[in-house]
Amino acid sequence: MDIILYAVPGFLLLIIIELIAEKVRGTNYYRVHDSITSLAAGILSQLMKLLHLLLPFTVYLLIYEHSAVFKLPDTVWVWLLAFVVYDFCYYWNHRLGHEMNLLWAAHVVHHSSEEYNLTTALRQTSGSFLSYVFYLPMAVLGFDPALVVTxxxxxxxxxxxxxxRHIGKLGWYEELFVTPSNHRVHHAQNDIYIDRNYGGVFILWDRLFGSFQEELDDDPVVFGITGAVSSWNPLWVNAQVYAQLMHDCWHTRNWWHKATLWFRRTGWRPPDVAKKYPLGKSRLADFEKYDSVMTPIMKVYSILQYAVNSTISLALIIYLADVPLIVQLSVIMFIVVSSLSLGAYMEGKRYGVILEYLKQSVILFSPMFFTWSLGLSLVLVVTALMGVSILIKSQAIGAIANPEMNT
Ligand SMILES: [Zn+2]
Ligand SMILES: [Zn+2]
Known part of the structure; x- marks a missing residue:
């Protein structure tokens, strides 16, 4: 089982502590729709890994078996060395993830939140198909595949x-390691902070390779990206930059640009397409966070639905080996559609409400497939009935009927 799963209780505990700090200090760093979008993206990312991790692992294994210059032994020193070398590879993976159009399309998800809290950390990509290439040198150096995964x-x-945002600067620790302060800089859209501080654990790489920037009191961080994603739909958050690149590739008349725009500097667009379809970029001074109105009961409904989605997903990941492939794929499909529908619901879209009703109907009838477990069937029926009753009360359609309520 993935070691990250063991950390999930710790992740939840720290979120609770941060929420308590939020209450005590009277800060306003959390918004329900933003946090649910981050957490839903995290769940999708873990599910997609089930589908696309086999290839990177196989390639790594083949190189390790046939081309490794050494086979490094299983000692503490090799573990420590692997930890440092991995972070070095991570630095370049992350840096290119910001500096190349195609890789940015995958990484943008992590930066799409305009808030910065512990849920932002879990807003991870579902479409990182190339980043494993940056770790293949570790196979050549002879680091055991299981060690690299760990x-x-x-x-x-x-x-x-x-x-x-609750932890300030940490003295000498800032010199060597990635910290809340220097990573806040990394999530900023202020000109001075863009494309800085790529390290994962060690900030040392940024200091060495000229990409370090300190957080400045005079320049408070504005979180997010310059071309806002403006959506609570984790699927669209994942797809938006890919869609933009495909659009540009399709519309440009220059064949060289069609082939190379993917590998050019992030933000580069073929001149003919950029002229015909300009992208509006807001000035930092005019920046406003993307928002939509959610009544308290809509928030309750959304939190409960996210809890259902994440419980199903975690159960699938934990019991994967015992679950038939067709059920695995059905559950993944259910979570994908469910994430899309919850996002649309939180945006106040009418189709989101309709999809949510359909989803509850699916859950209500699903006990037919679980006849062997009376307990599970009961839970499913109760969950669906609760969902429908809150949905009716949630006034979502009322909110949608008043467009001025939603921005
Ligand atoms: Zn980044
Ligand atoms: Zn981050």
Whole structure:
């Protein structure tokens, strides 16, 4: 089982602590729709890994078996070395993830939130198909595949706690390691902070390769990206930049640009397409966070539905080996559609409400497939009935009928 799963209770505990800090300090760093979008993207990311991790693992294994210059032994020093080397590879993966159109299309998800809290850390991509290439040198150097998977998970777990606004600068620790302060800079859309601080665990790489920027009191961080994603739909958050690149590729008349726009500097567009279809970029001074009106009962409904989705997803990941392939794929499809519908519901879209009713009907009838478990069937029926009754009360259609309520 993925080591990251063992960290989930710790992730939840830290979110609870951050929410308590939010209450005590009277800060306003959380919004329900934003956090649910982040968490839903995290769940989707873990589910998609089930589908596309086989290829990277196979390629790594083949290189390790046939082309490794050494076979490094299983010692503490090799583990420590692997941890450092992995972070070095991560730095370049992350840097190119910001500097190349195609890789940015995958990484943008993590930066699409305009808030910065521990849920932002879990807003991970579902479409990172190429990043494994950056770790293949570790196979050539002879790092055992299982070791690389473990240090990769530890690296990701380390990055969790730095996604908070509640911790200030940490003295000497800032010099060597990634911290909340220097990672806040990384999530900023202020000119001075863009494309800075790529390290995962060690900020040392940024200092060495000229990409470091300190958080400045005179320049408070504005979180998010310059071309806002403006959606609570985690599928669209994943697809938006890919869709933009495909649009540009399709419309440009220059064949060289069609082939190369994917690999050019992030933001580069073929001149003919950029002229014909300009993208509006707001000035930082005019920046307003994307928002939509959610009544308290809509918030309750959305939180409960996210809880249902995440419980089903975690159960699938934990019991994967015992679940037939057709059920695995059905559950993944259910979560994908369910995430889309919840996003649309939170945006106040009418089709989101209709999809939510359809989803509750599916849950209501699903006990037919679980006749062997009376307990599970009862839970499903109760969940669906509760969902429908809150949905009726949630006044979502009322909110939609008043367009001025939603921005
Ligand atoms: Zn980044
Ligand atoms: Zn981050």
């Amino acid at each position: 240090v990769g998970a530890l690296n990701l777990i380390y990055q969790y706690w730095v996604h908070t």
